[in-house]
């Protein structure tokens with residue numbers, strides 16, 4: 001993928017980050033496959049999209065989907081992070097006509113034009129402390145009823161997270177074996 005840079009995660013080398021993404025791409029695809037037919041014209045939200053890794057994954061899996069990436073785009077969690085590089089990645093991947101970005105803080109209401117069928121997220125909430133519950137709430141608010149939230153994260157306080165998710169959704173699938181250690185899980189929730 002020439003000209004595409006999805007960035008380097010904290011505490012990893014660029015090669016390790018690439019390896020994590022290869023694993024995560026396979027894992028997300030496995031969990032997404034049973035949820036919707038590939039030609040479904042979905043509206044997808046990538047919460048904490050960074051440089052667009054999951055935008056790329058979902059755009060490939062759902063060629064008729066339009067995808068919105070939301071991020072604060074403040075350097076910190078990834079040194080390469082910028083909305084310019086994210087847009088450049090979408091152009092290099094040839095998916096810029098069905099992708100867009102919103103510079104927003106997920107702990108504030110998302111205020112997108114339409115509600116989403118599916119929200120995805122990878123490695124965003126473990127550093128937000130209790131504010132993550134506000135962010136989860138805003139994501140559920142942006143989803144249509146029965147919409148799915150597929151979240152990969154380091155669940156360090158698993159009970160508290162699951163208590164929250166149970167209030168708004170049903171856990172329908174989960175993947176635990178990971179390159180990122182035992183705290184990292186990808187879970188699929190269906191909004192009530």
Ligand SMILES: C[S@@+](CC[C@H](N)C(=O)[O-])C[C@H]1O[C@@H](n2cnc3c(N)ncnc32)[C@H](O)[C@@H]1O
Nearest residue numbers: 048049050053071072073077105106122123124
């Ligand atoms: C480790 S990066 C992961 C990026 C991308 N999901 C991936 O897997 O490559 C975490 C991302 O979450 C974003 N983020 C963290 N807190 C956020 C918040 N409150 N609102 C929006 N984005 C946030 C960061 O800016 C960063 O891009």
